Amino acid sequence: MTAFTVTISDGVLPPVKLVLTPAGTSFTQDTDKHLTLKLDLNSAPGVPPAWNGKIPLAAEVSISYEPGKLNAADLIKKADGSNEQLDLFLNDPVRNQMQPTAAEVINDESRNKVKVEFAEPLNAASLPGSAPAFSFKLDGIAAPVSAINVEMDPADPTGQTLIFTLDAANLPATGIPFKADDSAPTNITMNYSTGITGADIKELLPLQRSLGWLEHFDVKNQTSAFEPAAAAVGTDRNTVTVKFERTVDVIGQPELSLTWDNGATVYPVDMIGNGTTDQDTLVLALPNGIEIPENANVQLTYTPKAGDRIIDHLDPSRVLRPLGPVSGVNGDFPVSNVGIAITAPANGSTIQHITLPVQGTYRDAGTPVHDHVVVTVTGATYGPVNGTVTVLPNGEWTFTPDSYWRDDIYTVTRHREGRTRQNRG
Incomplete structure (x- = not known):
């Protein structure tokens, strides 16, 4: 084991270089030509805790083999009796699975779709049959919500975006619930199970990396509307x-x-x-x-x-x-559809009673409203007239002048919240 070194770079933290040891590595020979190294990343020194004991998806991984570190008896040789040894190789790339770069709920009228973005163009031919491998966990909904369809985003000419349609039968009538507040990063996460027949989403050439196992991948959601x-x-x-x-x-x-x-x-x-x-x-x-x-x-x-x-x-x-x-x-x-009407005296009429009040109604969409009504009475010659406005529970209101009406032409204006009507008499 000590002849192997694995280097992992997640693009965020400094690269981690692991010198393999028998204590932290298991070695399996599946066939004459297939060897498997299983790394114990939980106990390996220098591995970031954020990796949770796993090689991050989309991380750059390379492996080196230095036979000079081994005794002759420990060298890796062919099994055909030729005694031919595995040669030195340094930093040979290891193919890793990829993962999405971002995911977000599509805030349309149905709210049953999720947009998922990737770093590289995807192979559209790898999509059919992949929807059953995806599920979405939503806070407050016990069972994961399955995806019933996945397709390329027609609005993305780069081919790096997928649109998932969730099973509406397992969603509220209004679709994916909005995030209640900003105390949590999201209320919906995405899962992807590898190994399901027909499900193997891949990138286009030259990488052709497959989508790796996803568990609780955050899906960005809108805060409560x-x-x-x-x-x-x-x-x-x-x-x-x-x-x-x-x-x-x-x-x-x-x-x-x-x-x-x-x-x-x-x-x-x-x-x-x-x-x-x-x-x-x-x-x-x-x-x-x-x-x-x-x-x-x-x-x-x-x-x-x-x-x-x-x-x-x-x-x-x-x-x-x-x-x-x-x-x-x-x-x-x-x-709000407030109507404030002057019912008496009539527009343009001549009043005979020196203390006759001005009367009207106040209604919001046909319903009487007992609220604030402002009435302004101004004479052409004598100016503003002081008085008292009374609004009854049935929406009727009156303006009673503090003194008698003098011979003049008066303009009566009543309003509420910027709505104004006038009568002249």
């Missing part, structure tokens, strides 16, 4: 303003739409200023000047796609969650 802080119909009733707690980036052309009338009609919307980055507010516009009815129950729908999404500007791993019917939650995601 966020949602808008609020959404409200604009004063022009043709736009909706969406507000976020933190600034967001718009990637590509996210699929957003509005619906009302119990979802009977879906209206795709355009994003004003598409391509926005580092903004906490998005403004969505309905096409062709369509206006949202004042008493309609409005829902915002967002369907994430792989290349078109909305992400947290400060933490791109956080993505906007699906909104609306695609979320699977009934009534998700409501858009």
Whole structure:
């Protein structure tokens, strides 16, 4: 054994040079031409603990044999009686298995796919029949989730990326769960079992390395998705303003739409200023000047796609969650549709009673709201009029002036959260 030296370089730590000893190496002759060396890396000096007693996948491995270190009786010779000895060789490369360089959950509408990247182009002909060798372990799901398909990523011209489709029958309805927070690196890992019939994913020539055994290979996942802080119909009733707690980036052309009338009609919307980055507010516009009815129950729908999404500007791993019917939650995601109306006196009318109050209603999507209403009354000649606003639980409100009305032309304005309407009389 002492004539053999194995050198291992994982590309991260300094190369490890192992001089083999009988205590740390077993030697097996499987056939006349096949010798197997089994290394005990747990007890070998200088082996990094991070290797867990195994030669890392994709590590560069070489072996040397120096017969000058052996007695004549210990030399390796041919078994054909010729007494021919194994010659000296130094740092001959040892073929190692490869491993992925990265893996990530694809954050599309199904969330049942994983993208896996490799350092070298793969042989597409080695993929058929390999899916059963893969499984994925997800936190909170007892049994591993199997892969039902594996294919080359059509979006990667280098041929170094695979797309795995997981068995949706063993996933939640919303697909692979988002990572709850950043306290753990991931909540999903990938396993690959070698030796399964038909499964032998390989690189193209000249390397042709096979994929090695994988156990708990980390798959990058998105942090728990966020949602808008609020959404409200604009004063022009043709736009909706969406507000976020933190600034967001718009990637590509996210699929957003509005619906009302119990979802009977879906209206795709355009994003004003598409391509926005580092903004906490998005403004969505309905096409062709369509206006949202004042008493309609409005829902915002967002369907994430792989290349078109909305992400947290400060933490791109956080993505906007699906909104609306695609979320699977009934009534998700409501858009505030507040209507504040002046019911009396009529616009342009002449009032006779010197203390007649101004009256109106305040409703959000047809439901009475007991909330804050601001009423401003201004006379063309005498200026602002002081008074008291009272809002009843049924959504009706009144403005009672502190003193009698003087002969003048008054403009009455009422608003809430930036929504303003005027009457003149």
